[in-house]
Amino acid sequence: MTWNTRRIAASFRRPAGPVLAPLAACAGALALLVVYAESGAAGGAPPRISVVDARLVAPPGAASAIAYFEIRNGGAAGDTLLHADSPAAGISMIRTTGPGRTERVRSVRVPAGGRVRMAPGGLGVVILDPPALAPGAVVDYNLWFRYAGRVSVRTPVVASPR
Structure with a gap:
């Protein structure tokens, strides 16, 4: 060698x-x-989430309050609303109502190019044991999405739904 x-x-x-x-x-x-x-998370166009028409209905003396939002997705991919919270409003949960029933909703799908409108008699975010909320006040709310993450919105307090 x-x-x-x-x-x-x-x-x-x-x-x-x-x-x-x-x-x-x-x-x-x-x-x-x-x-x-x-998983499909790489390379695709992300969702483009925006929140409009936010309002928090807090009737004087009520044991709960309800927040409503319109969620728009201008992106090419769908997203899912996982939960909503507000440091100022207290414990919140997404729920749906119908004739004689109220049910907790674990998530809400927001389709690509679509929208979800929360309104009385349908989807909403109920606030359990809210602090005193005066009409005209503004509360910061966070909506948490699977892909878009946190979307914050300033939510005016009103005494009754429109």
Whole structure:
């Protein structure tokens, strides 16, 4: 064996540990990227969420108040409203009402290019045990979406629904 051949043969006998750690990290990163791309979250146009016509109905002396919003999605991908909260208003939950029933709603789908309008007799955000809210006041509300994240809206307080 020549000197170069011995040197090459010796390099194959070295421990592979220093090479395995970066190789495993690269393989793990590649696996995560594949999962992310396959989930549909990568590369697509994001949703474009806006909130209009916000109002918080707080009748004087009532045990609860209700906030209504119109959610518009100008994007090419749908999104989902997961929950709504306000540091100033207290505990909130999305609910739907109908003849003789009120039910909690876990999420609300907002289709691509579409809108969801909350209104009396349908969807709304009920505030349990609200603080004293005077008509004309403005409350900051956060609507939390799966992809768009937090969308904040200034919500005027009114005494009765329109």
